[in-house]
Amino acid sequence: MRKNIVAGNWKMNTTLAEGVGLAKDVNEALKGIDAKCDVVICVPFTHLASVAGVIDSKLGLGAENCADHVKGAYTGEVSAPMVASTGAKYVILGHSERRQYYGETSEILKTKVNLALAENLTPIFCIGEVLEERENGTFLDVVTKQIEEALFDLSAEDFGKLILAYEPVWAIGTGKTATAEQAEEMHAHIRSVIAGKYGQEVADNCSILYGGSCKPSNAKEIFEKPNVDGGLIGGAALDCASFMGIVTAF
Ligand code: 13P
DSSP, rough: OOOOOEEEEEOOOHHHHHHHHHHHHHHHHHHHHHOEEEEEEEEEEGHHHHHTEEEEEEEEEEEEESSSSSSSSSSOOOOOHHHHHTOOOOESSSSHHHHHHHHHOOOHHHHHHHHHHHTTOOEEEEEEEHHHHHHTOHHHHHHHHHHHHHTTTSSSSHTTOOOOEOOOOOGGTTTOOOOHHHHHHHHHHHHHHHHHHHOHHHHHHEEEEEEESOOOOHHHHHSSTTTTTEEEEEGGGGHHHHHHHHTTTT
């Protein structure tokens, strides 16, 4: 059966020293509790190797992106093999900020997912609608299309290695959270889309996280929904106590 997971996405925050300190704090806090979910921190590329050196195996480590090429003349890019070589096990792909600000298309994301899987990295693949699509009622179709375009060329075996994260763009960093009902509606929809392509077992085994202004105060209500298997946490992951407050919502 699928896992419950709380993953932090630090985005472009923290210096190296701050990041290593935060990772140490989360690592220590995690030692002291019997967490009912897997816990992962996704950190800037510059921090990966150092953070890998200060955390225990109980805390997962991931990158926030990887390149759509394996190696070569791509100045400034960081490849999936490079990410894996740091000890990271996860990589966020398709975050709305990457789609919106860096022009990442489904075609590009498809390549990134394959490159990540080839390195045994677990992609945390993000999908979600913008406000206009929420308001004009096309949000379910928009998310279906994002999944179909980027992921449905995968074999059932490879699809089974993914974690999905539903992040309504209008809820990211806005303090405006989807209601637990809105999250559940979308997560159930996503699971049915997966079941339609790969069958119920693959769908039932897929962890689908919610992301968007998730905080200790709202995490429990959202995580209690049957199709919500945890969270992808931005702002609240930058403070150890807040992040742990979400981890312990399970
Ligand atoms: P916030 O939790 O800051 O809204 O960010 C969510 C997010 O984008 C996680 O990937």
